[in-house]
Amino acid sequence: MAAATADAPTRVAIVTGGASGIGLAISTRLAADGRPVAVLDRDAGAAEAAVAAITDAGGTAIACAVDVTDRAAIDAAVADVKDRLGTPGILVNNAGRDQFGAFLDIDLDTWRSVLDINLTGTFHCCQAVIPEMLAERWGRIVNISSSSAQGGQPYMAAYVSSKAAMIGLTKSLALEFGRKGITVNTIPPGFIDTPMLRKSEEKGLLGGTVEEHEARTPVRRVGRPEDIANACAFLVGEEASYVTGQVIGVNGGRNT
Numbered sequence: 227m228a229a230a231t232a233d234a235p236t237r238v239a240i241v242t243g244g245a246s247g248i249g250l251a252i253s254t255r256l257a258a259d260g261r262p263v264a265v266l267d268r269d270a271g272a273a274e275a276a277v278a279a280i281t282d283a284g285g286t287a288i289a290c291a292v293d294v295t296d297r298a299a300i301d302a303a304v305a306d307v308k309d310r311l312g313t314p315g316i317l318v319n320n321a322g323r324d325q326f327g328a329f330l331d332i333d334l335d336t337w338r339s340v341l342d343i344n345l346t347g348t349f350h351c352c353q354a355v356i357p358e359m360l361a362e363r364w365g366r367i368v369n370i371s372s373s374s375a376q377g378g379q380p381y382m383a384a385y386v387s388s389k390a391a392m393i394g395l396t397k398s399l400a401l402e403f404g405r406k407g408i409t410v411n412t413i414p415p416g417f418i419d420t421p422m423l424r425k426s427e428e429k430g431l432l433g434g435t436v437e438e439h440e441a442r443t444p445v446r447r448v449g450r451p452e453d454i455a456n457a458c459a460f461l462v463g464e465e466a467s468y469v470t471g472q473v474i475g476v477n478g479g480r481n482t
């Protein structure tokens with residue numbers, strides 16, 4: 227396992243939705259880089275399984291069974307992380323839900339749920355963790371948005387709205403906290419092979435199979451969760467201190 231030698235001291239990371247897909251790859255990668263990781267996910271069993279795999283591989287991780295829409299639970303989890311791992315210096319806001327359907331059919335409950343998880347969940351976690359970062363005068367926030375928000379996407383209006391707002395939030399926080407040593411960036415993934423993507427494929431919501439999409443992707447493959455983890459690993463490091471407020475697309479050239 228490589229040590230996070232560029233950073234002194236080693237920074238503690240919180241990864242929301244860290245138990246599956248992209249979040250799991252990020253949790254695994256940051257732990258492999260020598261960072262203690264809190265896997266924060268509403269799926270307690272999956273979070274425990276992720277932690278077991280990370281610790282088996284020699285990393286340090288704890289599971290926090292939390293829904294990102296529950297502010298009290300997030301505040302308690304941040305206090306728990308501080309007690310058990312140390313002050314969190316890295317926050318990856320990755321927990322999210324998708325949404326497909328005609329705009330005129332979106333009911334208010336669905337609209338609110340998508341905004342609550344994807345956008346307000348990010349708001350809660352940032353508000354809970356930034357005070358810890360301010361005390362250290364060091365922080366790295368990476369928001370996992372979506373390539374669909376870069377160009378728009380039909381039949382995904384609630385999802386795209388929530389992800390576009392995450393991009394705006396990223397830019398605003400970068401400007402507000404840049405002088406305090408905190409960077410804030412967003413990675414909008416495009417077409418990454420995760421359980422979320424495969425479930426959408428099964429339901430016929432992708433406008434073709436994953437394999438058909440691969441043929442239309444400039445690099446001719448579907449993205450891997452590790453592709454996002456690689457970019458994230460850079461953004462949370464010491465070497466990325468001059469990168470903030472940026473939209474770092476990882477999408478095989480599907481969006482330019």
Ligand SMILES: NC(=O)c1ccc[n+]([C@@H]2O[C@H](COP(=O)([O-])OP(=O)(O)OC[C@H]3O[C@@H](n4cnc5c(N)ncnc54)[C@H](O)[C@@H]3O)[C@@H](O)[C@H]2O)c1
Pocket residue numbers: 242243244245246247248249266267268269272292293294295320321322323324343347370371372373374414415416417418419420421422423
């Ligand atoms: N897979 C893609 O192609 C793709 C593309 C663009 C954006 N994204 C975004 O990447 C992120 C991860 O997606 P994925 O494909 O890995 O999905 P996934 O379904 O495999 O994993 C999502 C994880 O988030 C957790 N989660 C969901 N709602 C939560 C909540 N309210 N509180 C806490 N945890 C919650 C789930 O339990 C799960 O472990 C999402 O924000 C998604 O919108 C994915």
